[in-house]
Amino acid sequence: MKHGKGSIIELIRERSSWRSYSSEEIGADIEDELKTFMSRLPSPPFGSDARFGLVDAKVPERGEVLGTYGVIRGARKFIAGAVKKGERDYEDYGYLMESIILHATHLGLGTCWLGGTFRRSRFAAAMELGENERMPAVCAVGFRAGKRTVVDRIFRTGAGSAGRKGRDEIFFDGEFGIPLDENKTGPYDVPLEMVRLAPSASNKQPWRIVADEGTFHFFLTRSRGYDRLIKAADLQRVDMGIAMCHFGLACAELGLRGRWVGENPGLDVPGLTEYVAGWESMRR
Numbered sequence: 265m266k267h268g269k270g271s272i273i274e275l276i277r278e279r280s281s282w283r284s285y286s287s288e289e290i291g292a293d294i295e296d297e298l299k300t301f302m303s304r305l306p307s308p309p310f311g312s313d314a315r316f317g318l319v320d321a322k323v324p325e326r327g328e329v330l331g332t333y334g335v336i337r338g339a340r341k342f343i344a345g346a347v348k349k350g351e352r353d354y355e356d357y358g359y360l361m362e363s364i365i366l367h368a369t370h371l372g373l374g375t376c377w378l379g380g381t382f383r384r385s386r387f388a389a390a391m392e393l394g395e396n397e398r399m400p401a402v403c404a405v406g407f408r409a410g411k412r413t414v415v416d417r418i419f420r421t422g423a424g425s426a427g428r429k430g431r432d433e434i435f436f437d438g439e440f441g442i443p444l445d446e447n448k449t450g451p452y453d454v455p456l457e458m459v460r461l462a463p464s465a466s467n468k469q470p471w472r473i474v475a476d477e478g479t480f481h482f483f484l485t486r487s488r489g490y491d492r493l494i495k496a497a498d499l500q501r502v503d504m505g506i507a508m509c510h511f512g513l514a515c516a517e518l519g520l521r522g523r524w525v526g527e528n529p530g531l532d533v534p535g536l537t538e539y540v541a542g543w544e545s546m547r548r
């Protein structure tokens with residue numbers, strides 16, 4: 265995937281969620297670029313069919329955007345999408361939406377994933393969601409307002425958005441429980457760091473990676489009770505797709521060739537943990 269001059273690795277470092285937007289319209293040129301990018305997305309790792317579009321938001325006088333429970337202020341557009349229901353639909357949706365978000369970041373726009381604080385029915389109607397499709401989340405997009413709003417700051421504090429888990433909590437060597445030594449990751453140090461920096465629902469960071477002889481096995485460790493908190497979508501599977509997106513795009517940028525595989529290595533896993541996929545590096 266080409267991102268022009270913007271390096272993916274820089275864009276990943278630069279991105280953070282924005283919940284307050286300027287009243288300035290995105291403008292036809294940038295809108296066209298986003299739309300073109302969305303229409304030319306490559307097939308995601310598990311091959312799901314998905315479509316994405318820009319949806320207009322109504323912004324009444326007070327600036328709270330309708331359908332976001334007051335969390336987003338001022339945004340006039342949202343990126344929304346629909347993925348065909350299938351075994352790995354949530355992961356593929358996360359993968360594709362995140363690649364669009366990184367492109368929006370490249371275009372100078374602010375973004376915010378919304379998987380919980382948005383009114384699903386409103387966006388589903390705008391996208392004419394079919395029976396065999398789902399819309400796991402949407403994304404606010406626009407020019408950032410100069411300052412974060414109070415609601416934005418409260419949200420960031422509540423989710424602990426500025427922090428991330430340490431590497432020893434999420435990357436393992438051969439089996440769970442043995443931290444991956446930084447000196448052993450070689451050129452994969454940066455793609456791993458890009459996973460660590462990824463956004464996730466409520467900043468839960470549910471991804472775990474076990475490195476094993478050139479393959480990086482991706483696992484999901486669910487947060488207890490989170491599925492009951494947000495019932496409408498399996499957001500932690502969306503998070504896995506986001507992590508895979510960051511890892512895959514960073515590898516591509518660094519010229520590290522590899523492919524996604526689905527061979528469960530059959531490791532002993534901690535509670536609430538399930539296998540998702542593996543990245544198998546191809547030796548040159």
Ligand SMILES: Cc1cc2nc3c(=O)[nH]c(=O)nc-3n(C[C@H](O)[C@H](O)[C@H](O)COP(=O)(O)O)c2cc1C
Nearest residue numbers: 280281377378379380381423425463464465466467
């Ligand atoms: C799948 C997903 C769903 C999210 N849903 C919401 C949401 O409903 N409302 C919200 O304000 N932020 C939402 N977020 C944003 C996260 O809270 C945010 O990414 C996380 O706290 C890390 O902060 P950062 O994006 O600024 O790095 C969501 C993020 C993801 C990946």
